[in-house]
Amino acid sequence: MSAVAFHIGPVPVHGRAILAPMDGFSDLPFRLICRELGSAMSYTEFVNVDELAATRKRDAKCWRKLVFDLSERPMTFQIYGHDVDRMIAVAAKLQDQDPAPDIVDINMGCYVRNIAERGAGSGMLRFPDRIARLFAGLSSQLHLPVTGKMRLGWDPSSRVHVEVARILEDNGARLIAVHGRTKSQGYGGQADWDAIAEVRQAVKVPVIGNGDVKTVADIARLRAHTGCDAVMIGRAAIGNPWIFAGKDREQVTFDEKVALMRRHLQLNLDFYGQRFGLVLFRKHAARYIHGLPDVERLRVPLLTARTVAAFDEAVGAWAFAAQA
Numbered sequence: 001m002s003a004v005a006f007h008i009g010p011v012p013v014h015g016r017a018i019l020a021p022m023d024g025f026s027d028l029p030f031r032l033i034c035r036e037l038g039s040a041m042s043y044t045e046f047v048n049v050d051e052l053a054a055t056r057k058r059d060a061k062c063w064r065k066l067v068f069d070l071s072e073r074p075m076t077f078q079i080y081g082h083d084v085d086r087m088i089a090v091a092a093k094l095q096d097q098d099p100a101p102d103i104v105d106i107n108m109g110c111y112v113r114n115i116a117e118r119g120a121g122s123g124m125l126r127f128p129d130r131i132a133r134l135f136a137g138l139s140s141q142l143h144l145p146v147t148g149k150m151r152l153g154w155d156p157s158s159r160v161h162v163e164v165a166r167i168l169e170d171n172g173a174r175l176i177a178v179h180g181r182t183k184s185q186g187y188g189g190q191a192d193w194d195a196i197a198e199v200r201q202a203v204k205v206p207v208i209g210n211g212d213v214k215t216v217a218d219i220a221r222l223r224a225h226t227g228c229d230a231v232m233i234g235r236a237a238i239g240n241p242w243i244f245a246g247k248d249r250e251q252v253t254f255d256e257k258v259a260l261m262r263r264h265l266q267l268n269l270d271f272y273g274q275r276f277g278l279v280l281f282r283k284h285a286a287r288y289i290h291g292l293p294d295v296e297r298l299r300v301p302l303l304t305a306r307t308v309a310a311f312d313e314a315v316g317a318w319a320f321a322a323q324a
């Protein structure tokens, strides 16, 4: 294992490139793949505390999102909500799960309207007092480290990243992840890496920089630009988890792609069952094969393969035709 890069409270992290939490993508199968290739820690997709509070059924979708493999440690459960007391109560229960996570993270970045407008996700950035109360409560009631992932603010005229970063640190957050956009930007425009540097300078706890890392070289560029302790990669890891192994998309061989897709499909079938495992694999497969020659011929048979054997057949027929 590589040397310790930084600590989140007492939890050591052995690397500086980390798969970002992504709803619908950073599930157990994809996280395992990214971890094997070098992502240094795991975040679940964000999970709604209201749903967690409403059911204890472990096969409910919200609870399934919290299933992880012990090889993933350090493991972070990311939650969101708008009711501070409920968030604290749910987080306190999560730390007593078996197996327990290593870290609990609060989502302060989601820009989806019905979440943000209700004061959850990036909507929290409009209420710094609420953030202070939440983190004060979490850090007094949890023995696990608590962290936050935020955007820069609600819109360009109300950027609060430095203020909120200080509030987080003052109220016990042990790490801050910053996506360099405001809520109103969605994923448009460019992430503001200068703002990430401002957060890095404003606090002592570790800072993860995030936004627009597209290549292996970008990882080093973002770190050099901001001084951040680690870099979080979201969209660029979909279809190219090898970014964590230091390889850009065009450096990955066809055989490596096929071997990884087979494994990803099998992990999906194991975790979600035949039907959903396949359906949920399709969006990844479409991204893995992006840019391959004569990809149209491969797309339909690949995206409809019901088993790994059928997947192999589709790839074999395509490779045969490509060589002919």
Ligand SMILES: Cc1cc2nc3c(=O)[nH]c(=O)nc-3n(C[C@H](O)[C@H](O)[C@H](O)COP(=O)(O)O)c2cc1C
Pocket (backbone or CB within 6 Å): 020, 021, 022, 023, 024, 025, 044, 045, 046, 078, 107, 108, 109, 110, 149, 179, 210, 211, 212, 213, 232, 233, 234, 235, 236
């Ligand atoms: C499909 C999708 C789902 C996302 N879901 C989450 C989430 O559940 N929690 C979260 O904190 N951020 C979420 N994000 C934001 C990412 O973690 C990240 O901040 C953003 O994509 C910017 O990083 P990138 O430029 O590397 O993609 C999501 C992003 C995408 C594209």
